[in-house]
Amino acid sequence: MGRYLSFSIAVIIITIKDISSYHDNFTSVESSEGVEWSLARDQTSKYPSPDSLTSPLQTEPRRRLVSGGATNPYNRSFDALRLPMMGMMEDPTIKILFDIQDGIRYVLQTKNEYTVAYHGTGTTGMSGVLDNMIEPRDKVLVCIIGYWGNVVAKIAQRFGANVVRMEKSHGSRFSLNEIEAGLHRHRPNILYLVNGESSTGVYQPIDGIGNLCHKYNCITIVDVIATVGQQPIKMDENKIDVVYMNSQKGLGGIVGLSPVSFSPRAMRKVRRRRSFPVIYQTDINEQADAWFITKPVESRHEAYTHSISVSLLYMLREGLARVAEEGIENVWERHADTHSYIQFRAAKLGLESFVPKPEDRLIGTSIWKAPRGKDGFKIEKYMLEKFGIEISPGLFIASGKVIRVGLFGSNANREAVSRIMDALEIALNSTETNS
Incomplete structure (x- = not known):
């Protein structure tokens, strides 16, 4: 019985010390509803809130995303x-x-x-x-x-x-x-x-x-x-x-x-x-x-x-x-029609496909060689700043020397093709896109 009592007293003492240690990290503040606990000064953050997060989130106006990466979702x-x-x-x-x-x-x-x-x-x-x-x-x-x-x-x-x-x-x-x-x-x-x-x-x-x-x-x-x-x-x-x-x-x-x-x-x-x-x-x-x-x-x-x-x-x-x-068959057909139309519009602009054989060309993502005297990066920038259209100057391979356009999902339609190719024609005729 004495051994059990000694053990119980030891447990109580340890518990009291733990509670005391816990309270040492806090300061008590009187309120109308009693005592509230808050962190002591030495436990508060030593770093100020970042200024970058004090202003509202900044985004750009709606973009048409046709770079061949992420597209505008349905x-x-x-x-x-x-x-x-x-x-x-x-x-x-x-x-x-x-x-x-x-x-x-x-x-x-x-x-x-x-x-x-x-x-x-x-x-x-x-x-x-x-x-x-x-x-x-x-x-x-x-x-x-x-x-x-x-x-x-x-x-x-x-x-x-x-x-x-x-x-x-x-x-x-x-x-x-x-x-x-x-x-x-x-x-x-x-x-x-x-x-x-x-x-x-x-x-x-x-x-x-x-x-x-x-x-x-x-x-x-x-x-x-x-x-x-x-x-x-x-x-x-x-x-x-x-x-x-x-x-x-x-x-x-x-x-x-x-x-x-x-x-x-x-x-x-x-x-x-x-x-x-x-x-x-x-x-x-x-x-x-x-x-x-x-x-x-x-x-x-x-x-x-x-x-x-x-x-x-x-x-x-x-x-x-x-x-x-x-219907999946209709989706395939819509993408095929979009591909045919953008190839037609590209040919009218005199663009040369990066993939020589038509049967080897990917339906969703089209790549053309940047015309002589034109810079793919400048074309990308022009399209984005003037028209809010995101295209790509190439992904690693021939980067800056090509024009990459991806039309899939919600952007796989002739209306999107017309807007993009009309804008691209203006971009290619601008001196701002010269290399």
């Missing part, structure tokens, strides 16, 4: 960002997850069960897909037709892959025979292709690629960032194993989510792994739990992987709904 997607927030585990939120999966499958023309959206940019999707599919010493054949193929090669090396590069000159693509020759020679575990190389404006067809990879027993990874919602992908029909994309181009949203889809064949490789993927957040098995592919909805509080932005889910869901409402 109104339906943008308006969805203002909707009231919900909890991550609420029934309506979970239904949105299922709606998004259905929408991604629709635009990809696939029945893949393992279809989710990573939180992050398209590069997050790229990295996550490579991490899931690559084990150390896997041989990865990367077909490079521009900037993004080089990025994939670098990321694959970070995951321990034996990377083999096949490269084409800028403005050209691989033939099916060239790809088969590469597969025959190198016998890779994984083949990577970019369906639309936005840095060069090149379209790389994927017809027949899946059959080749089945023949040579390798997994196909395809970057469809610059083609999804713009050109047919037909993932199942083409037997493509894994794709990744982003939310801000053909899907008509803003930057923030990266949808991915894994075929049953790709998932068999994932399940045979001898080690976990390096990055937890993009581990497709963890995401499959969080998207209730492998866990029932009833286990929602056990399926947590990371916090999700419900507002971004609204955005993507509504972008996909907008595409579904129009």
